[in-house]
Amino acid sequence: MDTRDQFRTNVLTSGHRACAGCGEAMAARMVTDLIGPDAIYINATGCLQVFTTHNQQSAWQAPWMHSVFANSAAVASGVEAALRARGRSTPVVVQAGDGGTFDIGLQCLSGMIERGHDVLFVCYDNEAYMNTGVQRSSSTPHAVRTTTSPPGRLSEGKHHLKKDVISIIAAHHMPYAATATVAYFPDLKAKVEKAMSLKGPRFLQVLSPCPLGWDHDAALTVQISRLAVETGLFPLIEMEYGDVTGVMRLARQRPIEDYLHLQGRFKHLFGHQNDNGNVEIRHLQALADARIQRYGLLDAETEWTTASAAQTERHGRGGYSISAVKQEVSS
């Protein structure tokens, strides 16, 4: 066990072989740190499994098992049933990529939710099959370049839209489904904590940029994740029993180009002789606009906006959270 850090267990600790700046490693570390080591983690096949359990070494410091690609929700169902049979209440958490959630794992996930298993399923959504070298998945957004949706004379990248998986999941009439991303840790924290406070099947979709597959500078992982939200492309929402019960409103909407420019996977859309690329950029802008409209992301401003969600907590030296200050001032 690694006990370097006295303030957390590092459920996912150092020495793993994720790329520098890996969004999935970041997301998984955040989520597992928030849940802690007193839980059982089931992992689908994918980058996370590969880079954390390489060559007889494990980066996990909690009970963790990987079976195969598609079945993690079903394995977790069995784990949870076994715990119930043994009278234990250890939390059970599934971690899967978008392939293991949107595509090959969707059936098992649906079954798990329908049967009401007390499991938190966390999807680290990096919008393609990164482990196998960047192939498109049903999570890959429109117009993205992957090795199986390559741009060419007749193509501007992926032809199809990103699957709206959160709606599919929430339609199971389940206790809690939410989207989150690494850029907004306070928001992610609140959602993990909320999910962990509930019983039954719960689902988190955490957008996790991939420097390799999205073709961006390793340092930009958080920045790009933030822009995905601020452009409206990736709304941060909460759903309970099929209804939207929370959205993180945008302090302002950023133009889609701010997001696209930073990523090589959209590079083919720019600097075109013909204007096909421009059409796709406008299409992506329209998709973002539609999501903003659908979830009311720019409606009357509330307390909970991107600005406040990004705010930092102050601990220790000069530690005082702004909400506590406000309370103090008003009292």
Add this chain to the structure above:
Amino acid sequence: MSNLSIEPGSTTAYHTGEWRQQRPVYRDKWPPCGQSCPASEDIQAYLALASNKEWEAAWRKITERNPLPGVTGRVCHHPCETSCNRTQLDTSINIHGVERFLGDLAHEKGWRHERFTEVSQPQKVAVVGAGPAGLSCAFQLARRGYPVTIFDAMSAPGGTLRSAIPDYRLPKSVLSGEIDAILALGIELRLDTRIGQELSEQSLQDDFDAVFLAIGALKPRSFSSIDKSDHSVMSGTDFLQKINRGKSLSLPKQVAVIGGGNTAIDVARCARRLGAQVTVVCSQDRPGSHHGHADAQMPALPQEAMHAEAEGVRILFRTGVRRLVRNGQHLSGVEISRVDQVHDRQGRFNPVLFEGTETFLSAGLVIFAIGQEVNKSGLENLMKDGELGVIIGGDAAGKPRFAATAIGSGYQSAMSIIAYLTGIPPVYENHQKTDVTYKDLHTQYYPLLPRQDELMTEDRLSDFTEIVKGFSQGETLCEASRCLSCGVCFDCDNCWHFCPDAAVIKKPNGYEIDYNYCKGCGICALECPSGHIDMQREVG
């Protein structure tokens, strides 16, 4: 079958740090507030402490450099706020409000300054002048164990803080309270003592191992080029001194104040409180006005000018005095004209008036507040260049005439005196730090929260009661929490949370990067709100 399960955390045997091409380094920067503070206060540090409600620690942090926070919180021109990076996000931090709160709280709670050492040094130091520079120097020396004696010509300590600043800006009780706390360190104060009169230069040199001359600039600049008579004419410092000594003055109905500095404004506002109609004749532009050169703007604090106008003082900008208009001895007013250039080619203050713009300004009294000079009389020997063991500081050293500058000068002088006495050169740590500008910050992480300004009393003109109210604890907390902590870690945990490799280890007093695992992605540096992390290329 033991190999079928893997030991937890066993990847730590694999050092991914070998992948790294650049490394993050935590590095404290020098925030602009601290850089611009003439007293070199570590403003970021005490705001951080205040935001944590560590009031006493915050006060002690200020008083490392400035033993007069209650004073400076009121009268300082606070360049810290002008330079504050937060200005570009929304509005600057109200630093002076926090400072004043802490100074007042210290007085209220009776917090005492502590000596750094109980050892009494053998060398004695004389400080001439009990103004802010002298008090600051004496304070620093006394804390470090040096026996200090302060000499002052006046009958009460404080220098111009006492003589020139009216009560409604700085109540005497505040000044006295802080001076008493300084003197409580064991400093001897000898009032009504003029060097060259009550005490000879020689005995000062004989009795002390070092001398700090902080005699101020008290001699009013002569206005004889304008008018030779002294009837119905006085200097601003004299006027303020009289008021601050509590003398009751009766003024004519109309008073003209000549000058654009803080003294001029103070004079005007005092005269206003004494019932006069007051007009300030100022050769520079209104502060913040667009035309003209920056140093062609009125040197008084903009908000002081605003307060004055709010109180009914008329300020005539870009206006100069050509002559006083007299009927015999009797003063009937001032002939004023529009000003062309404020400074001459050598950069000296030398306004040029436009012909044909003359107007008459009616006044029964003209007060000149056009600056002061150092009065070296009685100190000619000590003030010779190269005199060993003598240091000149404060206004007397020709520095800009601000209280904070004098306090800073007092600190630096104390350090120089110690260096002289010990032979060990002083260390200025901040000078090795780099700047942190607005673009070095990640402002996304700071919630927008508007600045709070202090409230004012409603009835200002009936007496000399202080007009600006101090912050409440809640307001102070709120302002302190607005600090962006430029270039300095404030334990936000971003690097700790965001590191995909768990290579940031949280410690009770900050963070440490475990270079065994850091892959050098650069996320921590980019996402650090305060610009505290630098990325460096790995070499070799």
Add this chain to the structure above:
Amino acid sequence: MKMLLEGSHAVAEAVRLCHPQVIAAYPITPQTHIIEHLAQMVANGELSSEFISAESEYAAASVVLGAVATGTRAFTASASQGLLLMTEVLFNIAGLRLPVVMVCANRAVGAPINIFCDHQDSMALRDAGWIQLYVSSNQEAVDSIIQAYRIAEACELPVMICMDGFFLTHAFEPVDIPEQTAVDTFLPPYQFSRMLDPKKPMTLGGGSEPDNYLEYRAALHNDMEKTLDRIQRVGSDFSQQFGRGYGGLVEGYRLEDAEIVFVGLGSLIGAVQDLIDQLREQGQLVGALRLRCFRPFPAAALVRSLSSAKRIIVMEKAFSAGAGGIVATELRAALYQAGLSIPVDNFIGGLGGRDITPSILEQIFHTSVSSDAAIDCRFINKDDMSHAEGNATTPGEGD
């Protein structure tokens, strides 16, 4: 207690006696009655298990995988397409060395789709790393399930009880259901050694490299071979306690001086034994050998039982397309390895539920003894059947 029960019901009773804490399944004919009975037992409060109706066999196998890894005993059952849908997970269970026990109600594999019995489904999984026991009666199914848990838990390897769909699962037969106390003595409570537990966190199912993968898999093979002893021993322990035995790995019938030996698996052996009796009455030196344990392959036990035979007839309800009968091929290899050159005739029949009637069996015997060369692989086709029902001619050559 001896009862007349449908095979599926008997299996459910046996499972109940073993106290699996988690049961997961997905319906597929002819396995369905087993899980229906178990669901009813849970609904009635007669069986305290978590009954998980999975959304596919793939999920059902995954559920029991998770359950066993979390320290419980678990059970599932499937057949045919369902078993094949489980394939990936079943390989994984074996690779993780999880002591899962399941029943395969043997059924044909499409296309064309067919719900009736043969062994093509479980045989297709012969390389998965599961112990496979083929039972010949419902009593044996009951007894083997109880044994299976003990074998699996002792060896940390999964066990599949293969029972013929319909022939056994849907047949009412007298079955002696053991007493709970007796089963409890035979099968003490169990918890998986590498259990997922926050108190002792471990990583299961991590990645491997060219560097170490082969050693994992070789260990699987070696450990599988080692279970032969255990299967035998558990069989004799059971027989000692309950008075019923099935020979452990193989079960011989009238082998003493047999020159011609029928070899087969599953419920077919009853009819073969009837035929042996009949042929013995006619003075033929025949015997039968039932392969109870197919994985691990009991080569030594087979060679021991067959070394004095002059001719061997292997009847199989499965084949490897393009290679022929699976048991025959492996048996020939075992004999060759033992230096024995006994001709092995291979007949493939009973596919998709087609009955191998007594008269067909008789014809096979005659065909075999009248053939000079060993019959490599012959499908007993429709013409053979019609002939069989009419008169006793030899099977047609059209294979």
Add this chain to the structure above:
Amino acid sequence: MNNNSQHEIRFHGRGGQGAVSAAALLSLAAFEDGFNAQAFPKFGSERRGAPVEAYVRISSSPIRSHNQIYNPDVVIIQDSTLVHSEPVLEGLKDDGLVILNSDHLAEQRNNYSSGALWITVNANQISEELLGRPLPNTVLLGALAASTGWVSLAALEKAISHHLVKKGETIVTANINALREGYRIAEQQEEAIS
């Protein structure tokens, strides 16, 4: 009847008429009487109205074979229409027995003459009277018991009580009455024939 140690009975019916249940009840009764018994359906998915077969073996020694029954001692035909469409008599032993559910007693026997003994019971009518709907299987089991003596009426009654316990006492009683009625009619017929 023959004295072989093993008896094989084949049921023909249509899905929903209870042929498989009848086979199970018969085997349960035989087991109750101390015999070995085996019952199983001709395999296939159940479809209401489609022809169904079920088999029973009763033996004093253990039953090893799991083959279907090709040469039955008894054929029980639960629906007379099957006589025209299905090879219901195929493989029936020469001295076998046919128990037919029909209201045309003599006619059936004449049309399908063979060495076998025919017992015809109007089980639809009886079951309709006693059970409220045409469920001929228990009536025909009664007839079988009467005409073969391989199982006792008491054992069949016990099997019915046990097997149908979940359906409630009324159904059990009605079925036992149906069983007894079938037994009575077959007994009468056999007397008449012999």
